[in-house]
Amino acid sequence: MSEVRRFLADARMVAARDLRIEFRSRVVVGQVVPFALLVLVLFGFALDADHRTLRTFASGLFWVAVLLSALLAVHRSAALEQSEGTMDALRMSGLPPAALFIGKATAVFVQLVLLEVVLLGGLLVLYGVQVVDPALLVVAGLLAGVAVAAAGTLYGALASGLGVRETLLPILLLPVLAPVLIGATRAFDDALGAVAVDGWAWTGLLAVAALIATVVGALAHGVLIED
């Protein structure tokens, strides 16, 4: 088996394992998704359920809800490797750290996409938004999902290494994700017809953020889990 195929097989195996664990534990379905929907509902209460206001700010509220919920998913992903000596076992297995990173980030990405789909349904039902550019919505959602999953996995490993992940992770991660929040919000503004901006231009920022987070994460993960 070539090195690349072996690498991809390792990453796929890790992603499948994390998703299997999530499927069994139902943390995402039972806790993360309800939390995200609750955030959307609370935003609605805070803005007096004024549909025009909600539609105007729907994109920003959507992505704030995604980021807050992503913290839970990322924390959960990092915690899997901190219990019962599984990180030691991973180190001993000889699994390439970059493959481990890509696999874990992929699992988080899949969960985030699921979360985005459910939250989008929440936007349509609760806020009364309409999608005017579905392609832009999908592309922006996927690129932002990659960026959040990759950066989250990287910072989850970093915070775990420091031994204070529960409290430190949001402080480390949210500032890094600010450009993703801005880009994704602008792209969704265009896709939902809320604000007249060039959403496709903002997807460029999302693509760059996703690429940087993925490459840096893959390169740095070995150092983070070893030291």
Added chain:
Amino acid sequence: MADRYRDGVPVVELRGAVALLGTFPALAGVDLTVESGEVVLLRGPNGAGKTTLLRLCAGLVRPESGSVEVLGHDLVRERRSVRRRVALLGHATGLYDDLTVTQNVYFWARAAGLTAVEATGRVTAALLRMGLSERLLGQPVHTLSAGQQRRASLAALVVRRPELWLLDEPHAGLDQSGRDVVDALVGDAVAAGATVLVSSHELERVAGLGPRVVTISGGVVVDDTGRDDGGGHGV
């Protein structure tokens, strides 16, 4: 990369190895040479440095000074070349609670580089070898007793067929039949040409394997007198 250990180089060679836990010197200059096929019993009081020594040999603890070579490789520079050939049974299970026993062992077999066919062939055999009934194999790990989890941990190591076994209190939490399984496992490993370093307070069990006894205290080797006669040295 050349594998010098195949040419008669010791499986483990520590020279003045110092390791810190925080700022505490858990190992304060250990010299130890272990030849291929040896069974070495590490003994000493709690806090003597036995666990740290095993983790050092696994490449999980970085030496502060001195040299550490395992299977002919320098563990500071080449630890990833070595780890797949080394098995460490520590205090934790190394298993994912929400996966079944079989899923856990299969994952670790694949993570260690086995193909799907190899892993499938070895997993069930290893689990049954550890005395886990077929009824338990499909159960999530968190539903198993501590002893059953310990057996599953051992199975996850057995499938890799390591050349060096590092066993930290392997009998802990096991019932009589589980302890017998561990003893048989060590015997099989040695028969297959593997090397075993075992830390245990249960000297009478390990004595049956005729180990070389190394006593550690205060982070240094204080006695390396040779074979245990089974007479119970007391720690």
